[in-house]
Amino acid sequence: AQSVTQxxxxxxxxxxxxxELRCNYSYGAxxxxxxxxxxxxxxxxxxxxxxxxxxLVQGIKGFEAEFxxxxxxxxxxxxxxxxxxxxxxxxxxxxxxxGNEKLTFGTGTRLTIIP
Amino acid sequence: DTEVTQTPKHLVMGxxxxxxxxxxxxxxxxxxxxxxxxxxxxxxxxxxxxYEKLSINESVPSRFSPECPNSSLLNLHLHAxxxxxxxxxxxxxxxxxxxxxxxxxxxxxxxTVV
Numbered sequence: 001a002q003s004v005t006q007x008x009x010x011x012x013x014x015x016x017x018x019x020e021l022r023c024n025y026s027y028g029a030x031x032x033x034x035x036x037x038x039x040x041x042x043x044x045x046x047x048x049x050x051x052x053x054x055x056l057v058q059g060i061k062g063f064e065a066e067f068x069x070x071x072x073x074x075x076x077x078x079x080x081x082x083x084x085x086x087x088x089x090x091x092x093x094x095x096x097x098x099g100n101e102k103l104t105f106g107t108g109t110r111l112t113i114i115p
Numbered sequence: 116d117t118e119v120t121q122t123p124k125h126l127v128m129g130x131x132x133x134x135x136x137x138x139x140x141x142x143x144x145x146x147x148x149x150x151x152x153x154x155x156x157x158x159x160x161x162x163x164x165x166y167e168k169l170s171i172n173e174s175v176p177s178r179f180s181p182e183c184p185n186s187s188l189l190n191l192h193l194h195a196x197x198x199x200x201x202x203x204x205x206x207x208x209x210x211x212x213x214x215x216x217x218x219x220x221x222x223x224x225x226x227t228v229v
Contacts, residue, residue, distance in 0.1 A: 034217065043119075043205055044158070044220040090157055103218065105157035 004106035023091035119221035138206030
């Protein structure tokens with residue numbers, strides 16, 4: 001069965017600073033990887049996804065992520081954060097033999113932005 | 116239209132009440148999902164409908180009863196819930212359940228059981 005680990009429960013970053021959120025996955029075959037963002041009390045919005053091909057993936061709101069098979073990682077990055085980026089971020093993996101039916105989420109990383 | 120619409124946004128119900136949550140999408144998606152999310156936790160899959168048929172039930176108690184009347188609509192009927200069922204209930208849809216199709220989430224229904 002697949003699993004996702006987000007090692008950082010809470011990260012605080014100054015506005016304008018760079019950001020990297022870590023995600024490690026465990027899955028025997030080629031994973032489908034996603035990053036979602038959730039503002040308090042809201043639903044989840046897809047930031048970006050990796051299915052195959054180029055390992056550097058561009059998403060919305062200036063985010064990007066890099067798939068590294070050798071490290072089983074899919075870290076999310078942004079060169080300069082804005083106060084509106086404060087939210088909960090979830091990494092998720094989809095099993096390639098079940099597709100979305102077995103979308104497994106990590107425990108999330110809460111991002112706080114300080115002026 | 117890339118929206119998944121959930122109603123109501125908030126719901127307070129007693130343990131003897133019967134209520135329903137509603138989810139609607141008009142993207143032509145044929146897979147729809149119910150997730151439960153407790154505070155400070157990730158979403159947990161409850162049910163999956165594929166082409167209006169229930170394809171996955173993640174051992175959810177029978178006090179939760181899903182229904183998919185047509186390809187655009189998904190309901191979750193609630194009866195005799197417990198206070199520990201209080202959570203954010205998220206609906207999602209995707210083109211189908213094939214590998215790699217992305218899921219679009221609604222804003223959720225915040226349920227409080229008193």
